[in-house]
Amino acid sequence: MRLKIQRKPRVLCLHGYRTSGEILKKMVGKWPKSVLQKLDLVFLDGPFLATGKSALEGIHDPPYYEWFHNNRDFREFYGLEECLLYIEDCMIKHGPFDGILGFSQGAVLAAALPGIQSQGAALTKVPKIKFLIIISGGKFGGIKYGLPKLATNAYSSPVQCPSLHFLGETDFQKADGVDLMNSFVDPIAIHHPKGHTVPRLDKKSEEVVLNFIQKIEKMGNQEKLINAAL
Template identity: 30%
Template sequence: MKVLCLHGKGTSGAIFRSQISTFRTKLPDDIEFDFIDGPFKSDAAAGIDIFYNPPYYSFWENDSVDSIRATYDWLTGHIAKNGPYDLALMFSQGCVLGSSALLFHQEETPHLPPPFKAAIFVCGGASLGVLEEMGFHVSAEARERDRASRSALAQQATSSALLAQGANRWTGLETLDSGLSEDELRKEITSPYRINVPTVHIYGSKDPRWAAGVHLSGICEPSKRRTYDHGGGHEIPRTAAVSNSIAELFQWAVAQSGSN
């Protein structure tokens, strides 16, 4: 089976390979991972340059719907040349691209196979601009939560915060807690349809972007959805317990996609 891997902004395919190395060791050896680089050179994501050397990449230079659509066209070309893919594994900005690709496909080419048969979203949400263009209703509360969480992430993920506080830099819900349950948060965005491939949603309760991950899970088909809170921040924890859980969810997604 073949897995498309979409990294976060200001990192790279090689960095994403390193970030998921712990749970990858718990997977079968016959899985082929395709770690691609975004098409744009980028500054390093906050804290990344402490551990990883350049180059760093992004999937777009701004978050406009037009930019995301252009990168979707680029990704479609990559898939046509290098696919098909059974599964997509995505982190942060990669989740925006992957979820947008599935939505654009459902709107524009529903008669064709989806760009991948199942999706695993890690610490990421959807583009609210894309959702609104697709006919979704994004509440004012969801939009404000998105804005505040981006600001909080920018403050908590800096290199200085990492060096000074380590894992304690993540305050997540302590500063952004809405008091809402996951089910209540999902109701902040209403959809005319849902992403219909099997999906796994992995997010951390200390991640300022936690609500974005929950919102994304809400626009995916509930009967084909699994969620997991790893308890950390905007990261992929490498503890044995988290790695085992992610590996199990990965295997579930593989089984749901019909891949061997």
């Protein structure tokens, strides 16, 4: 009897503002092997070259990218439609993907995707997003953000997508992250003492992440059994 090898959850990873997929890969790569070996992580560069100086210049090498453009007070956004088409094309070429991981600007974008997808406004050619991992996130239309037209209904009802949220105690975006988390049904939170960064995982947070992955795997197995019975 041949054993069927179960596929790891495939995760599309969206980097922060004016950084890159390679930079996020280095940050997430500091997580324990016990977590990394459970996920198939794919790191994508944003569709637009950075339009200004990166905060990581001199720390990490360029080029740097953005997912969309915005004005200084984050009330107006540009290029979001092109961004969503770009992400959908990447998901078609390199998928199927099960979940999305996002940091900072990538987290703002990632968090809105299930709602945008469920409304039929974008990502209509790819499978439903099954889970999110949000690090230093916020939401369009949140405490200090404007609301792009495409994301108008992203949070019109509580988001059902399973979600794991990282909240830094000294993160300037913590209040936005809490506001975002409250828009989800049964969110799971990891509180850490750092600021606006991808934190290392201590034993407690490592266990939380592993339990979240286990939950996702069980959901995937249940879905397969239901589909097989149809």
